[in-house]
Amino acid sequence: MSPAASAFLDMLAAERGAAANTLAAYRRDLEGAEEAIGDLAAASRANIAKLAGIWSDLAPSSVARKASALRQFFGFAVDEGWRDDDPSGALPQPQARRPLPKILSHNHVDALFERAEEEAASGKPTAIRQLALIELLYGSGLRASELVSLPLSAVPRDAPLLTVMGKGGQARMVPVSERAREALDQWLSVRPSEPASGFLFPSRGKAGHLTRVRLFQMLKDLAARAGIDPAGVSPHVLRHAFATHLLEGGADLRVLQTLLGHADIATTQIYTHVDAARLVALVNERHPLARRGASD
Template identity: 80%
Template sequence: MSAATQAFLDMLAAERGAAVNTLAAYRRDLEGAEDAVGDLSSVSRAKVATLAHEWSALAPSTVARKASALRQFFGFAVDEGWRRDDPSGALPNPRTRRPLPKVLSHEEVEKLLERAELEAEGGKPTAVRQLALVEMLYGSGLRATELVSLPLSAVPRDAPLITVMGKGGQARMVPVSDRAREALQKWLNLRPQEPASRFLFPSRAGKHLSRVRLYQLLKELAVRAGLDPTGISPHVLRHAFATHLLEGGADLRVLQTLLGHADIATTQIYTHVDAARLVSLVNARHPLATRRASD
């Protein structure tokens, strides 16, 4: 990686507070572009244009992400005086359609929660932890990283809210349901004290439970609950939280705050999910749905 691209990544971390995963994604995209066309701080516009062919086999959403990373870098390079021109215009600009998120039905969430509750009845620490994790994912709409990295000090005492550090180091307040608080208290009573860890969900190494392990735990729980594990993940439960709140009449701006979305356009995807659900409901349940169009 060139010194210029490394400086750009350093700026993202220092000035924008970019998360570790975000920085890793930018690094991969920039390194891939440099492998294809050379040093981005001096590459010609014509060479940048060849990236369209280089990325031709990729999905439009992937091309859009890579192009966005390069546009930001080129803008930074111009501001720093490393380039006199901005070759961003030569980058491909695919039209992408944001996919609707996978959403669990109320019945599927109930099955998952009922199974987690049943397994936690025995008082086994891992089962009680599992219940607390599921309750927090669905009850508070947390991202996987936000949940596993919660510090022990974040557990609410009397207040029904918890402070979460989201993307870019942005703090926000999210609600904690009575069910989730009860599950958390049970977990705290069983949480291992050794090795010492500042995290609510510690690992054996004294750090916190990994995102990968959280994914595994949910999929294993889904199998035992009789659900398709391919349709279950921390993010799917976050989507269920948002969609079910919207169905219940939640305001879109409130939902944006709860989810920690910087742009309300990201939150608006859930209005499309709800609309799609309503269309499906009309097609399935309306009296005319059973009649042929030619009748």
């Protein structure tokens, strides 16, 4: 890898706090491009344009990711004075369509919680833990990895907010509903103290935390018991439901971006497609021409 590409990765780690997986992906993309056309800091536009042919067998989403990595590198190279031009225009621009997220209907969410509440009423610690987990997934929109790794210290004492460490080591505050707070209090009253663990949801027999795989299995099993197809239920689906249902309720997109911990508003904007029916109804009801047509 060229010194310029290495310096770019160092910048991502130091200034943007990029996660290890993100840095590894950028490294692969930069190394692959330099193997094909040489030092990117000195590559001509003609050579950069050849990447379209080299990447022709890849999926549009893969090409888009690689091109994005190189665009960011070229912007960095111009800022550093290594290039006089930004040759990003020579990169391919595939129309990669991002799939819409799966979501749960309000009825399915209600059924899931009714079953979880019934089971928690038994007083079994595992059932109480299960209720606390889904309350935080749906009530606060946490990622599975964020949820299972929550430390005990993240639980709010007075303020109804939870401190979450998200992607790239970025901390954010998310609200905790009264329902979730009650479920958490109930869980803390039965949470095992052995083995000693600093995690809110410790694993059995170890000092670590509940795994994402186990969380995934728990939700699938709960969905089956609630009469819902398990194939359509996962921690990420509950996170999507949180976002979509908030948007339906009138939440601002920027607020939603903050709650979800998205670095780019474009990631959050996908939920506007899911909520298209509400937007159409809003135009039909509120647009001045709609009122004019009704009165004619």
